[in-house]
Amino acid sequence: MTSTTKHETQIVSDPDVPIVRIIREFDAPPAKVYRAHTDPELVAQWMGPDSTQTRIDQWDCRTGGSWRYTAIHEGQEYGFYGSFHELRPDELIVQTFTFEGMPDGVALEKLVLEDIGGGRTRLTATSLVDSFEGRDGFVASGMDVGVNEGYAKLDELLARG
Incomplete structure (x- = not known):
């Protein structure tokens, strides 16, 4: 399915609780969007801003598993890691970041x-x-650029199948 629609990403900070909520639609079924978030080869293709390369260092995608990736920007490396707390195929991912x-x-x-x-x-x-x-x-760090550019790359990846 080829996407010709540009979807808006909503990034909302809750005034009462330290929560950030991101809402975005994709022209692909849940199974494909889920796979793009859980398959390390796919994650590396779309995660982060255009100016950054993502290297998956460790990826154990299962309930109780963990992950680590490195974002590389202008020769500098920035590490991120977390744990998968709950994975329900095609519907839910709970993790730390x-x-x-x-x-x-x-x-x-x-x-x-x-x-x-x-x-x-x-x-x-x-x-x-x-x-x-x-x-x-978190919000002031330029997160919106990374999210928007990353999701645009994800749109392209999903459109290619």
């Missing part, structure tokens, strides 16, 4: 994949951070 540069700033992430018909999926990613300062730093 930590940037090695801020090891105390662990986020708990829940990605819900909703079949919205017509071979399309709505992804709702909710990240709970330990403080409002941590959440605001």
